[in-house]
Structures are given as C-alpha cells and as structure tokens.
Amino acid sequence: MISRCDKERCESAGCYASLCVGAGISSNDEIFERSSLAIPGGVNSSIRAFRSVGGRPYVVAGAKGAHITDVEGRRYIDLVQSYGAVILGHAHPAVTQAVSAAAVDGTSFGAPTPREMKLAEAIRDRVPSCERVRFMNSGTEATSTAVRLARGYTGRDRVIIFHGNFHGATDALLAAGGSGVATLGLPGTAGVPAGAVGETMVVPYNIVPQLDEAVAAVIVEPVAANMGVVEPLPGFLEGLRAECDRVGAVLIFDEVITGFRLGVDGAQGRYGVTPDLTTFGKVIGGGLPIGAVGGHQAIMETLSPLGPVFHAGTLAGNPIATAAGLAALDILEPEVYEELERRASQLASLLEDACASAGVPAHFPRVGTLVGAYFGNGGQVYNFDDATTTDEAAYSRFFHAMLSEGVAMAPGAYETLFVGLGHTDSVMAALASAAQRAAVVAAQL
Numbered sequence: 001m002i003s004r005c006d007k008e009r010c011e012s013a014g015c016y017a018s019l020c021v022g023a024g025i026s027s028n029d030e031i032f033e034r035s036s037l038a039i040p041g042g043v044n045s046s047i048r049a050f051r052s053v054g055g056r057p058y059v060v061a062g063a064k065g066a067h068i069t070d071v072e073g074r075r076y077i078d079l080v081q082s083y084g085a086v087i088l089g090h091a092h093p094a095v096t097q098a099v100s101a102a103a104v105d106g107t108s109f110g111a112p113t114p115r116e117m118k119l120a121e122a123i124r125d126r127v128p129s130c131e132r133v134r135f136m137n138s139g140t141e142a143t144s145t146a147v148r149l150a151r152g153y154t155g156r157d158r159v160i161i162f163h164g165n166f167h168g169a170t171d172a173l174l175a176a177g178g179s180g181v182a183t184l185g186l187p188g189t190a191g192v193p194a195g196a197v198g199e200t201m202v203v204p205y206n207i208v209p210q211l212d213e214a215v216a217a218v219i220v221e222p223v224a225a226n227m228g229v230v231e232p233l234p235g236f237l238e239g240l241r242a243e244c245d246r247v248g249a250v251l252i253f254d255e256v257i258t259g260f261r262l263g264v265d266g267a268q269g270r271y272g273v274t275p276d277l278t279t280f281g282k283v284i285g286g287g288l289p290i291g292a293v294g295g296h297q298a299i300m301e302t303l304s305p306l307g308p309v310f311h312a313g314t315l316a317g318n319p320i321a322t323a324a325g326l327a328a329l330d331i332l333e334p335e336v337y338e339e340l341e342r343r344a345s346q347l348a349s350l351l352e353d354a355c356a357s358a359g360v361p362a363h364f365p366r367v368g369t370l371v372g373a374y375f376g377n378g379g380q381v382y383n384f385d386d387a388t389t390t391d392e393a394a395y396s397r398f399f400h401a402m403l404s405e406g407v408a409m410a411p412g413a414y415e416t417l418f419v420g421l422g423h424t425d426s427v428m429a430a431l432a433s434a435a436q437r438a439a440v441v442a443a444q445l
C-alpha cells in the first residue's frame with residue numbers, strides 16, 4: 001500500500017519530504033515501489049536496483065560535497081559520485097552557479113553556442129590528441145559515434161574490444177567474450193542481433209592482439225575501470241598503438257571514466273600513448289548528461305557535415321551541460337589531481353586496514369585517483385578472468401555493512417570507488433572508522 005505524505009506530520013518528524021521534489025512520499029521503499037509501477041525495475045540504469053547485492057535501493061533526496069541524503073533523511077558518505085561523473089563534490093557552487101546562469105539564458109536552441117565552443121577548446125587545449133571535439137549526450141553515444149567514425153574513415157568493419165571493458169549500451173560493443181581466447185560475433189545481451197556484433201571481436205585485456213587489414217578500430221579502456229580497477233601492463237597500450245599503426249587501424253581510447261579523472265590529460269597523458277580518437281563523458285559534463293569524441297583533425301572531419309559519417313543530436317552540445325563541464329574543467333588544475341590522488345590512496349589503505357584487521361580477505365588496487373575492490377584470496381588482477389575470481393557475496397556483505405554505517409559504495413562488485421574534492425580530511429577520518437566497524441560486522445555475517 002503506497003501512502004501519500006502527510007506534510008504536517010512529516011515536517012514535525014523532521015522528514016525530508018520537502019526534498020522529495022514533489023513525489024509526495026517520504027520513504028525509500030514507498031518511492032521505489034511506486035517508481036516500479038512506472039519505470040521497469042524502478043530504475044533508469046540497471047545497477048541502481050541493487051539486484052547484485054540484494055536489498056532495496058536508497059532514494060536520493062539531495063547531495064552536498066561527499067554526502068548524499070536519502071528521502072528518509074539518512075546521510076551517507078558517497079563513494080559512487082554518480083559513477084565518476086561528479087568530481088568536485090555534489091552541488092559544488094561553481095557548477096550550480098554555472099548551471100543557473102546558463103539556464104536563465106535558455107536551455108536548448110538547436111544552434112551553435114559559445115559555451116560548446118569554449119568546452120571544445122578547453123578539451124582541445126588540455127588533451128593534445130583531440131584536435132577537434134564533437135559533443136553528444138552520453139558516453140554510450142560517444143562510443144557508438146567513435147566506432148561509426150572509425151569504420152567510415154577506414155572503410156573497414158571489424159572492431160576489437162577487450163573482455164571486461166565496458167563501453168556503454170552500444171549494440172556493436174555489447175559482445176560476449178570467451179575465457180582467455182578471442183571470440184567473434186556473440187551477442188552480450190538479449191536484443192543485440194548476431195549481425196550487430198558479427199564484426200566485433202572480443203580478446204583478453206592486457207595482451208596485445210595481432211591485427212590484420214580487416215580491422216577498423218581497437219577500442220580500449222586504457223585503465224580498465226569496469227572490472228574493478230586494472231592497470232594496463234607495461235607495453236600493452238604501446239603495443240596496441242604499434243599494431244594499429246602497422247595495419248592502419250584506428251586506436252580509440254575510451255576515457256569516459258579516466259578522462260579528466262586520472263589527470264588533466266587522462267590516461268593518455270599518464271601512460272604517454274596517443275590514441276587516434278578518444279571518447280569522453282562523465283567529468284566533462286560536471287555531472288550533467290554529456291559525451292564527446294575527440295581526435296585527429298583528419299579523422300574527425302570525416303564526420304558530417306564535412307564528411308560522409310553521419311552524426312546528429314537534438315540536445316548535443318547542450319548549453320547547460322557544457323556550462324557545467326566548463327566550470328568543472330576550470331577548477332581541475334594539475335594540483336587538484338595530486339590532492340585527489342592523495343585521497344584515493346587514503347581510501348585504498350583505510351579499506352585495506354579495516355578488512356585486514358577484521359580478517360576479511362580483500363585488496364583495493366589503486367591507479368591514480370581510481371580505486372577498485374576485490375574480495376577473497378585472489379591475487380593480482382590483470383584481466384577479466386582474474387577479476388571474476390572476486391567473492392561477490394563477500395562484497396555484498398561488506399557493501400551492506402558499510403551502508404548501515406552510513407557509507408554508500410556502488411551496488412556491484414566490479415565498480416570503481418570514487419572520491420572527489422568533497423572528501424575532506426574529516427570525511428576520510430569518518431570513513432576510516434565506519435570501515436573498521438563495517439569490516440568487523442561483515443566478517444561475522
């Protein structure tokens with residue numbers, strides 16, 4: 001039975017109904033139940049439904065800095081940070097002011113704007129491989145555009161992807177991988193026809209595949225951040241560059257997570273390997289919907305209207321999203337990344353200490369500002385087969401123990417843990433104590 005909120009009663013009980021943005025309901029379960037009658041599974045991105053960790057999701061009423069607050073008024077230290085889209089902390093004043101100012105000027109026009117020009121210039125100036133940048137509305141659109149562009153540019157069809165990398169809900173990239181061997185043309189989900197992945201080959205991460213002249217593109221997460229966090233082995237990215245050069249294929253770095261998160265020039269700056277095309281999302285929108293493809297002028301100008309590869313979007317280059325992204329990039333100077341890296345390092349070691357002292361086998365590898373989590377006694381992780389030795393049930397136990405202690409981790413064992421500028425020293429200290437208590441509880445479950 002779904003009840004309506006009784007505003008007077010709720011206010012006197014200090015409830016957060018006013019933050020319910022008009023839903024008129026003040027409990028997580030009630031909102032989730034009602035949402036499930038209008039939205040399949042009650043969510044707009046599958047992982048949010050908590051299916052892989054069990055239980056019911058919290059429903060967010062608002063967020064500030066490192067914290068999110070649910071509609072029942074419970075506050076959590078947030079390690080999700082919109083899956084990496086938020087880097088300055090939630091509702092950072094620079095972003096909210098930029099968004100308000102842009103909204104007053106109008107929300108969308110279907111014509112060029114100065115804000116999209118400035119964001120494109122900001123990306124071009126910081127990432128040398130991106131001589132031209134085209135915007136769209138999500139990372140998924142970015143990867144699908146990059147693949148179309150690479151195919152159109154080379155006149156070839158085959159695309160190489162790596163098992164355990166994730167490139168969004170792009171049909172051609174939703175291919176299933178075999179264990180440790182190359183596979184071709186197996187749909188990774190219902191609804192993807194065999195034809196859509198007929199030219200998609202899945203190969204193991206961290207091994208340079210031998211390419212041939214049928215290959216249009218190799219797309220890779222230069223640091224894998226969707227199977228925990230896996231660093232590229234020395235020589236892997238360099239090897240991909242050399243193989244692509246040898247056969248004339250386009251090398252695409254999917255930096256939807258790593259772009260402006262690992263550093264000003266992303267993973268390509270960190271490892272000194274230059275891709276032909278880069279896909280962006282998340283951080284470049286300051287927490288608003290955005291995606292982008294950047295790359296060499298000659299390839300980028302194969303896009304319409306200059307070239308034959310079609311691209312369009314009603315809201316592409318949206319003035320509010322580009323304003324938010326610009327506000328974020330303006331703050332993201334190199335020293336900010338040093339600070340974020342220090343915090344990520346603190347996070348990895350406080351989790352490591354908490355689990356070790358409670359006798360919970362786990363390790364938390366860190367690459368720059370990215371932290372992963374693996375539970376159980378598995379060793380070093382180099383690829384998807386290693387990653388999936390993680391003990392998912394142990395992750396779920398720790399996840400729920402942390403949630404009870406007021407810490408929100410991603411509800412899935414293969415996600416990255418994110419810190420932002422909102423994670424101050426006092427937040428990190430609170431996080432350390434919460435993790436110590438949670439690990440003790442998780443060990444007893």
Ligand SMILES: Cc1ncc(COP(=O)(O)O)c(C=O)c1O
Pocket residue numbers: 083138139140141143166167168169221226254255256257281282291
């Ligand atoms: C590496 C990578 N590429 C692409 C995407 C898809 O981005 P979006 O969710 O904005 O469509 C994601 C999403 O998490 C991602 O992690």
